[in-house]
Amino acid sequence: MVYPSSVTYQELVRFTQLLGKKGKSSIAWDIWKHSYRKAKFESIVSAMQFVGFVDSANNLTTLGKHFVFGKDKNAIVIGLIQSDYFDLFRELLKEAKPEEEVFNMLSRNCELPLPEKERRSMYRAFKDLTTNVGLIKVEDGKTSLEKVATKEIERHSKTPLWVYDLPLFTECKRIERFKALYYETGNPFRDIVRDAFSELGFKANNLPDKTQGIPDIEVVGDSFHGVVEAKGETKQIGENDVSQLSKSQTHPDFKDKKLILVGNAFRLKLPSQRGAFFHDKAITLATSKGILLLSSLVLLRSLEAKWKIEKIDLQTVTKKLTQNGLCSAL
Numbered sequence: 001m002v003y004p005s006s007v008t009y010q011e012l013v014r015f016t017q018l019l020g021k022k023g024k025s026s027i028a029w030d031i032w033k034h035s036y037r038k039a040k041f042e043s044i045v046s047a048m049q050f051v052g053f054v055d056s057a058n059n060l061t062t063l064g065k066h067f068v069f070g071k072d073k074n075a076i077v078i079g080l081i082q083s084d085y086f087d088l089f090r091e092l093l094k095e096a097k098p099e100e101e102v103f104n105m106l107s108r109n110c111e112l113p114l115p116e117k118e119r120r121s122m123y124r125a126f127k128d129l130t131t132n133v134g135l136i137k138v139e140d141g142k143t144s145l146e147k148v149a150t151k152e153i154e155r156h157s158k159t160p161l162w163v164y165d166l167p168l169f170t171e172c173k174r175i176e177r178f179k180a181l182y183y184e185t186g187n188p189f190r191d192i193v194r195d196a197f198s199e200l201g202f203k204a205n206n207l208p209d210k211t212q213g214i215p216d217i218e219v220v221g222d223s224f225h226g227v228v229e230a231k232g233e234t235k236q237i238g239e240n241d242v243s244q245l246s247k248s249q250t251h252p253d254f255k256d257k258k259l260i261l262v263g264n265a266f267r268l269k270l271p272s273q274r275g276a277f278f279h280d281k282a283i284t285l286a287t288s289k290g291i292l293l294l295s296s297l298v299l300l301r302s303l304e305a306k307w308k309i310e311k312i313d314l315q316t317v318t319k320k321l322t323q324n325g326l327c328s329a330l
Helices: 009-022 038-050 062-068 074-081 086-094 099-109 116-132 147-156 161-165 167-182 186-200 239-250 280-289 296-309 314-321
Strands: 136-139 142-145 203-206 217-221 224-232 258-264 291-295 325-327
Touching: 009 038, 009 062, 009 116, 062 074, 074 147, 086 099, 086 142, 086 147, 086 161, 099 116, 099 142, 099 167, 099 186, 116 136, 142 147, 167 186, 167 296, 186 203, 186 217, 186 224, 186 296, 217 314, 224 239, 224 314, 239 258, 239 280, 239 291, 258 296, 280 291, 280 325, 291 296
Parallel strands: 224 258, 258 291, 291 325
Antiparallel strands: 136 142, 203 217, 217 224
16 A cells, blocks of 8 residues: 655645636646646645545546535545545544554555655655544544544445454454565564564564664563564665674573574565575574574465464474574474
8 A cells, every 4th residue: 555645634725726726627737737846746646546536547536526616625534534544544443542553554554665764754644634634633642533533434434344343354454464574674573573473373572672683572482482683674684783683692681592583684675676685694693603594584484374274383383493594484
């Protein structure tokens, strides 16, 4: 999913007001090139497509005409609810959430591996559009729905809300989010790695007081106790990363625990276009230091195998996790 970015509610309203004055039901660049920079024009039109105001040929839809010519302010509320923001609204129906968690949800929904800067811009657009129409509010770092929003979402949802609680939908959504193993970094990557180990059958939880080069996650099995650092990079993961992690071996909290580095190298490239995730020197050092190197794609393949056959041999997986150096399969 690619959400609107680089556009504000005021810019969208201003554009539609001008469109109404022109009496146009279609949008063409030639008519607007003297009024807008092309990048801004394209971002506004993209946002109008997102909320269902224009079709793929940039002609106003019925909903768009209601907003542009009928001056129906509720049309944009309907458009936002029926847009791909709906998944975010549905999660907020359950409870208020920290802003960063809403950003993480938006990030997980992105179809393409997008830089965090661009995803932040998408989140700002979401926040601006939805707060200005009175659907959500943000106070003290918490995002919640306005009182009127619940009724509006129930009224205008394309699909009855109860459908999303059916087991099939829940299962698909649960599995789909692991696509984040392809592209995430930072805390969102840490959390999806943690959940991947839980999905495989281990007990996994975040470790407190994260410091660079210190493990993020604790992983426990019947005969296994490991700690994991999760690292997403736009480049290859090198010797320095392994060296930094190896210093944790002297930390009393990590004594006698297996050190694992889960890396998501070249995270913004298609999987088919990525090189080796770990540098040869990183592999050599990891082998000598008793550290396991595991790529996020190997972890994802193990999840896919589990989903396909519904069960995996956790003892075999555990045995592979106790090895040193590069792990090519779980």
